[in-house]
Amino acid sequence: MAEVFVYVDSAGKLAAEMLTMARPLGEVSAVIVSEPGDSAEAVAQAAEYGASKVYLAEVAGVGDYFMVPKADVVTELFKEHAPSAVLLPSTSEGKAVAAYLAVSTGNGLLTDVSALDAEGQATQEIFAGASVSTSKVTKGVPIVTVKANSLAAEPSSSTPEQVAVEASISESAKKVAVVEKVEEPKGDRPDLTEAGVVVSGGRGVGSAEQFKLIEDVADALGGAVGASRAATDAGYYPHKFQVGQTGTTVSPQLYVAAGISGAIQHRAGMQTSRTIVAVNKDADAPIFSLADYGVVGDLFKVLPQLLENVEARK
Numbered sequence: 001m002a003e004v005f006v007y008v009d010s011a012g013k014l015a016a017e018m019l020t021m022a023r024p025l026g027e028v029s030a031v032i033v034s035e036p037g038d039s040a041e042a043v044a045q046a047a048e049y050g051a052s053k054v055y056l057a058e059v060a061g062v063g064d065y066f067m068v069p070k071a072d073v074v075t076e077l078f079k080e081h082a083p084s085a086v087l088l089p090s091t092s093e094g095k096a097v098a099a100y101l102a103v104s105t106g107n108g109l110l111t112d113v114s115a116l117d118a119e120g121q122a123t124q125e126i127f128a129g130a131s132v133s134t135s136k137v138t139k140g141v142p143i144v145t146v147k148a149n150s151l152a153a154e155p156s157s158s159t160p161e162q163v164a165v166e167a168s169i170s171e172s173a174k175k176v177a178v179v180e181k182v183e184e185p186k187g188d189r190p191d192l193t194e195a196g197v198v199v200s201g202g203r204g205v206g207s208a209e210q211f212k213l214i215e216d217v218a219d220a221l222g223g224a225v226g227a228s229r230a231a232t233d234a235g236y237y238p239h240k241f242q243v244g245q246t247g248t249t250v251s252p253q254l255y256v257a258a259g260i261s262g263a264i265q266h267r268a269g270m271q272t273s274r275t276i277v278a279v280n281k282d283a284d285a286p287i288f289s290l291a292d293y294g295v296v297g298d299l300f301k302v303l304p305q306l307l308e309n310v311e312a313r314k
């Protein structure tokens with residue numbers, strides 16, 4: 001069976017999704033490059049999601065440079081083992097590693113892929129999700145970056161063979177050093193991309209102060225807070241919480257859209273949510289064509305009732 005590489009830069013939801021996507025394509029080998037002692041979670045996740053093999057390169061100082069030392073390891077493994085496909089995360093680092101790998105090995109690259117079949121045919125949602133493009137790499141094997149929330153991760157436990165990879169940081173890889181790392185303070189709410197419930201507010205929320213109501217509903221449901229671009233542009237909520245084409249893509253079990261009209265660019269970031277609930281005072285708002293449950297009404301009347309009912313059931 002063909003060997004398929006999955007580059008796991010860190011354990012998490014996207015890594016689980018990539019490993020799930022890779023399983024029908026061949027024998028999955030997770031490629032992990034980390035600082036010594038930092039790989040335990042990623043290795044455990046590779047086993048939980050069915051990898052047959054883990055190539056593990058623990059390289060002291062790898063985090064002190066841009067992605068080149070990691071990309072060098074992936075490139076060397078690629079040349080040695082000739083996998084039939086390589087899946088990497090559609091993150092800024094994942095895309096940089098993918099581009100480096102594609103150029104240095106002369107293979108084709110497809111980014112933001114949401115599905116890949118055994119023939120190497122890749123699906124990409126384009127134009128804010130309004131169109132679906134099907135493409136195939138015509139030179140070499142497919143190197144693809146996988147968009148978060150493209151499929152439901154399914155565990156399939158395995159006992160992967162662990163292969164220790166000897167690697168060091170070359171002089172050319174040291175050309176771009178990381179000078180400072182700033183850890184974002186983590187709040188009590190789940191991460192937007194990983195949350196099972198997302199409650200988002202739009203321009204209809206009306207002010208930053210009134211976003212407290214969105215936060216209260218999110219907290220009552222144990223979810224994350226999201227916002228439309230109109231809401232973030234207006235300063236009601238920080239930009240990093242924007243959902244949509246130019247924000248984050250989410251795919252929770254439950255997505256609540258309050259005071260959001262449902263523009264195509266917003267839908268691009270949430271339309272694969274399992275259940276969508278919309279609250280909007282305009283019965284003709286486009287969000288209702290997408291919603292599983294719609295409430296036509298003032299969010300300041302509807303959400304407090306939702307909150308009360310959720311709290312009463314706890």
Ligand SMILES: Cc1cc2nc3c(=O)[nH]c(=O)nc-3n(C[C@H](O)[C@H](O)[C@H](O)COP(=O)(O)OP(=O)(O)OC[C@H]3O[C@@H](n4cnc5c(N)ncnc54)[C@H](O)[C@@H]3O)c2cc1C
Nearest residue numbers: 202203204228229230244245246247259261265266281299
């Ligand atoms: C290149 C590009 C990229 C973009 N990327 C994104 C993106 O990533 N994410 C994104 O969200 N947008 C994006 N946009 C913007 C997008 O086109 C819309 O302008 C935006 O999504 C609208 O946000 P909204 O629904 O909150 O505001 P509006 O469209 O103004 O809708 C507000 C809604 O609130 C309702 N409302 C008002 N008051 C109440 C109330 N009291 N109770 C209930 N309902 C109420 C109204 O009926 C209305 O439907 C992008 C646009 C472009 C051109």
